[in-house]
Amino acid sequence: MNAPALQRQQLLLVDDEEDALLELAELLEGEGFTCFTATSVKLALLHLTHHPDIALVITDLRMPEESGMSLIKRLREHTARQHLPVIVTSGHADMEDVSDMLRLQVLDLFRKPIYHVRLLETLNNLFPQPRDLVSS
Template sequence: MLLSSTEQHELLLVDDEADTLLELTEILELEGYCCHTATSVRKALEQLTHHPYIGLVITDLQMPEESGVKLIQHLRAHCSRQHLPIIVTSYHNAADEVVDVLGLNVIDFFQKPIYHNRLLEILNRLLPAMPVKAVRL
């Protein structure tokens, strides 16, 4: 019996709010993405080490220990991850904050709550559909 299955794009979602991570993970996994999550910059870096095929990061800007900016700066300084696409989210929308973040070569800035349709449009544009493989059962 042949079933059709697709490989999944791997995403890393970083936010200190567990409810936000859960909601975004559910939405993106329903769309076929494989989501890894982290609640801090330290945990995000661990996830990136354990999952080398992560192709995009969505990170909150305001987190208690270290900000999303620190994560972005670390990734931009790391040779193998310097071109990793990053989308930033935040409840705050101060103009200087947005300019600073966009200066770090991020894909987009989303004010929370996230407009999911717009996010999915961007992800579909950045991460084209994976080829379909036949799997024998």
């Protein structure tokens, strides 16, 4: 019988496409992360207020009411959250978006559909699994 996976960091996933959001949450929870999901910037900000241990945000760039870029700008203006790592997902990022992301110190940009192996490599490098810390 396998031992239950140790809980890893808390992540906030933001995307107006609910199916993509739930698929990503399922993938990451399978890797031991705790995921909070939000379909808007407004809901994302509420999660960040209620869950101060969120260690990373993965946000879609283009959303109907308010963009992922708006969320990142708000985070960078908030003293307690200004260094929170952010990964952006998008099917339509242009050079101006990329320039803004560099200026706002976005950790990475993933084009949609997200290549899950690369995303997991990025997260495992940022947040090593406890078993990776123990030498064999």
